[in-house]
Amino acid sequence: MDDKIKLFIINLQLFADDETGEKTEKATPxxxxxxxxxxxxxxxxxxxxxxxxxxxxxxxxxTFPYMVSTMQKFTSLYILDRxxxxxxxxxxxxxxxxxxxxxxxxxFPIFLATYxxxxxxxxxxxxxxxxxxxxxxxxxxxxxxxxxxxxFSKRALVELSKSLLxxxxxxxxxxxxxxxxxxxxxxxxxxxxxxxxxxxSEIVFEMALKVGAVFIIIGIVDYIYQWYxxxxxxxxSKYDIKQEYKQTEGxxxxxxxxxxxxxxxxxxxxxxxxxxxxxxxxxxTHFAVALKYEADRVEAPVVVxxxxxxxxxxxxxxxxxxxxxxxxxxxxxxxxxxxxxxGDLVPEELYQAVAEVLAFVYKQxxxxx
Numbered sequence: 001m002d003d004k005i006k007l008f009i010i011n012l013q014l015f016a017d018d019e020t021g022e023k024t025e026k027a028t029p030x031x032x033x034x035x036x037x038x039x040x041x042x043x044x045x046x047x048x049x050x051x052x053x054x055x056x057x058x059x060x061x062x063t064f065p066y067m068v069s070t071m072q073k074f075t076s077l078y079i080l081d082r083x084x085x086x087x088x089x090x091x092x093x094x095x096x097x098x099x100x101x102x103x104x105x106x107x108f109p110i111f112l113a114t115y116x117x118x119x120x121x122x123x124x125x126x127x128x129x130x131x132x133x134x135x136x137x138x139x140x141x142x143x144x145x146x147x148x149x150x151x152f153s154k155r156a157l158v159e160l161s162k163s164l165l166x167x168x169x170x171x172x173x174x175x176x177x178x179x180x181x182x183x184x185x186x187x188x189x190x191x192x193x194x195x196x197x198x199x200x201s202e203i204v205f206e207m208a209l210k211v212g213a214v215f216i217i218i219g220i221v222d223y224i225y226q227w228y229x230x231x232x233x234x235x236x237s238k239y240d241i242k243q244e245y246k247q248t249e250g251x252x253x254x255x256x257x258x259x260x261x262x263x264x265x266x267x268x269x270x271x272x273x274x275x276x277x278x279x280x281x282x283x284x285t286h287f288a289v290a291l292k293y294e295a296d297r298v299e300a301p302v303v304v305x306x307x308x309x310x311x312x313x314x315x316x317x318x319x320x321x322x323x324x325x326x327x328x329x330x331x332x333x334x335x336x337x338x339x340x341x342x343g344d345l346v347p348e349e350l351y352q353a354v355a356e357v358l359a360f361v362y363k364q365x366x367x368x369x
Contacts, residue, residue, distance in 0.1 A: 025241055027234035035234055042230030043125040046162060047219025048118055050212050055117035057208035059110050064201045067106045068194060074102055125223070155229070162222065166215065173210045177203060267311070270342060273304040274315055275322035279361045280305075283330035287337045288312035290319065291346065293358060300345040301354055306337055325361045332357070 027035075035041070181203050188196045236244075274280070277290035278301070290305035307315050319326050332353050339347055346354050 023235040023237050023240070025236045025238060027231070027236055028241060028244060030244060031234060031236060031240075040230075040233075041126040042223075042226040043122065044219045044223035044226050046166075046215060046222045047125070048121050050215030050219045051117050051121040052114045053208060053215060054212035056110055056114045057205055057212065059113040061201060061205040063106070063109050064198075068197055070102060070106060074098070158225065162218065165218065169214045169218075170211050173214065174207055177207045177210065270305045270307075271314065271318055274318040275324065277304050277319065277324050279357060280315060280319040280324055280326045281329050281333045281336060281357060282312065282316055282326060283333040284316075284328045285309075286312060287330075287333040288315040289333055289336040289340070290315055290324070291336075291354065291358075298345065300348075300351065301358065303336065303340045303342055303344050303346070306340070306342060308337065325364055327357050327360065329353075329357065 181199075184199060188199075191199075273292070274290050277292045280288055280290045282288045286309060288305075288307050288311070289303060291301040292304045293301040305315050316326055318324075332350070335350065336346070339350070
C-alpha cells in the first residue's frame with residue numbers, strides 16, 4: 001500500500017512539473033508583444049543619463065560665451081544705465097519680465113538639447129512604447145513583504161553597486177582634473193572675470209566629458225545586463241508554450257478532430273454525387289474518377305468524385321449499386337486523378353479519350369433500353 005501511495009505522489013510531482021515547470025524556453029513573439037503592450041521593456045537609465053549629461057555639457061560649453069555676453073548686457077542695462085530710475089512697481093515688473101526672458105534664452109537651448117538627446121536614446125533602446133499599465137494601481141505594490149524582498153534582491157544589489165561605482169568614478173575624475181589644473185587657481189586673483197569664467201567653463205566641461213564617457217561605458221554594460229534580465233523574466237516553460245499555442249492556434253486534438261469531421265463530410269458529399277454520374281473510370285483497383293456530363297450547362301464533363309485505393313473501391317461499389325457504368329481504363333483513370341480535382345472540367349487534351357468513353361457508355365445505355 002505504501003508503494004502505491006509513493007507512486008501516486010511521484011506521478012503528481014511529474015504532473016506538477018509539466019504544469020509549472022522551470023522556465024527554460026525563450027519567449028514567443030506573442031509573449032514579447034504582450035509584455036511590450038504592458039510597458040515591460042528593457043532599457044538602461046544609466047545610458048540615458050550619460051547621453052543627456054554629455055549633450056547638456058556640450059550645449060552649455062558652446063553657448064557659454066553667449067550666456068556671459070547676455071549677462072553683461074543685462075547687468076549694464078539694469079544696474080548701471082537704469083540705476084537712476086525710480087524703484088517702482090512698474091520697474092520691478094519690467095525687470096522681472098526681462099529676467100524671465102533672459103533665463104529662457106540661456107536655458108532653452110540646454111533644455112531642448114537634453115530633451116532631444118533623452119528622446120533619441122530612449123527611442124533607440126526601446127522604440128515607441130505607450131502603455132498605461134505601469135500607472136495602474138496594483139495591490140501587490142503595497143505589500144511590505146514584497147517591498148522588503150525587492151530591497152534586498154539581486155537587482156537592488158546591482159543598482160547599489162552601480163551607484164557606488166558612479167560616485168567613485170565621478171570623484172576620481174574630479175580629483176584628476178582639479179589636480180591637472182590646480183596651478184591656475186591662484187592666478188584667478190589677477191585675472192579678469194571673463195577670462196576666469198572661460199577657464200572655469202573649460203575645466204568643468206572637461207570633467208563633464210570624462211565623467212560622461214565613463215558613464216557611457218557603464219551604461220552600455222548596464223544595457224547588456226538589462227537585456228539579460230529582461231530575457232530571463234520573459235522565459236517560458238514548455239507548459240506555458242503549449243497553453244499559448246492552444247489559445248492562439250487551438251487545441252491540436254480538437255483541430256485534428258475538426259479536420260477529420262470535415263474530411264468525413266467532404267467524403268460523404270462526394271459519395272452522394274456518384275449515383276448521378278454518367279461513368280466511373282477505373283484502373284481498376286487503385287484509382288477511380290466519376291464523371292458527369294450535362295451538355296446544356298457545361299462544355300465538358302465534370303469530375304464529381306475521385307479517389308485512390310479504398311476510396312476508389314468505395315466509389316466503384318456505389319456506382320455498381322446505382323447502375324452507373326464502370327469503365328476500366330488504367331491510363332485515363334490515372335491521368336484524370338492526377339490532373340483534376342473535384343468540380344474541375346476534364347482537361348482539353350483528354351477530350352478525345354473521354355468522348356470515346358462517353359460514347360461507349362451512351363451506346364451501352366441504348367442497348368439496355
